[in-house]
Amino acid sequence: MTHLAPAHTDTGANAAFDVEVVRRDFPVLSRQVHGKPLVYLDSGASAQKPRQVLDTMRAVYDWEYANVHRGAYFLSQQATRRYEDARGTVARFIGAASPDEIVFTRGATEAINLVAQTFGRANLTAGDEIVITALEHHSNIVPWQMLRDEKGLVLKVVPVGDDGSVSLEDVAAALSERTRLVAVAHVSNVLGTVLPVKEIAEMAHKIGATVLLDGCQGVVHLPVDVAELGCDFYVFSGHKLYGPTGIGVLWGRHELLAAMPPWQGGGDMIASVTFEKSTWAEPPARFEAGTPAIVQAIGLAAAMEWLDDLDRAAVHAHESALMAHAMQTLGALDGITLFGTTPGKAAVIAFAVDGAHPHDVAALLDRQGICVRAGHHCAEPLMGRFGVPGMVRASLGLYNHRQDIDALAAGLTKARQMLA
Known part of the structure; x- marks a missing residue:
């Protein structure tokens, strides 16, 4: 032993x-x-x-399915209502100020990449620093490495103790006046360590850094209130939260989302399109190009409602x-x-x-x-x-x-x- x-x-x-x-x-x-x-x-x-999640999704496919947004007929309007109601359910579940702060993605991996390719590209310049920890999932390492290599950034890693802990002293030592982003797990997917994320966010904000939390395990095992945590972005996947695969969530403070450029272009993310120029929709539509995962989003909301009944x-x-x-x-x-x-x-x-x-x-x-x-x-x-x-x-x-x-x-x- x-x-x-x-x-x-x-x-x-x-x-x-x-x-x-x-x-x-x-x-x-x-x-x-x-x-x-x-x-x-x-x-x-x-x-x-x-069973409640599976039944909900099957009922939508059997009786209520249509593509969302802009449909003038009953089924499309009903599907749109269910899809946007799901956004509201997610917002309430994590304490978001508004459903407009909820962006549906394919999962947490896509959500982190979205932040890297929009917020990161727009706000970080050569020599700026990103701070992560040594216990991060690859999804919270590789996107920042890619951005680092593209823009000449510095990626700093906070060490992990023998018991799997991350100390605030080590976090403080990694922060500097060049730190622009702190991206850490809420809960380690390997060790189960619950990081002191509220304190980390406070430390980061004191030096003007933005904070992203990988909440894939945190949202499953802990109550999550993004306002209480004090972060700027929170991401998670639906399939770990007793919901379906193919759906995830990016929560971001509205002022940050509103200032971020789109990542993918296509239908539903635009305000107008001409051959000379396109303009972008307001968040969250700006970040949801194409037909979304309609039934999966409704299934995720059903999982959250099932959890709320417990x-x-x-x-x-x-x-x-x-x-x-x-x-x-x-x-x-x-x-x-x-x-x-x-x-x-x-x-x-x-x-x-x-x-x-x-x-x-x-x-x-x-x-x-x-x-x-x-x-x-x-x-x-x-x-x-x-x-x-x-x-x-x-x-x-x-x-x-x-x-x-x-x-x-x-x-x-x-x-x-x-x-x-």
């Missing part, structure tokens, strides 16, 4: 959240894989979808109790190294099995019906930081229960025996 820092020990249950009732909303959780009950521990990559504080308590049980249970196993043990972490567990490649471990767990992810998790620099080629990751959803953790522990014990 190896720990890189002390783990949680609280294993208290939460009576206000009945996970067995919630699990009934997810038909896939009742199936078997390789003759074993399915244990789904890969929600950090993509969460399962509740007691989110009770959900958080349930996930925290599961994490405590998982850290304690896995930490007690011989030959297991846990990565990312900072207090208050979200429901993501990364580990290694002594002498075994992560892919081999994942394959052996799969034969027992247990779904985990193995590899670098789109965070190769973080793997280098810990000196490993990859990690096994078990990421929890609100539908997981203690039996899943116990099955994982038993599966790891069996896998180690097979690999010995």
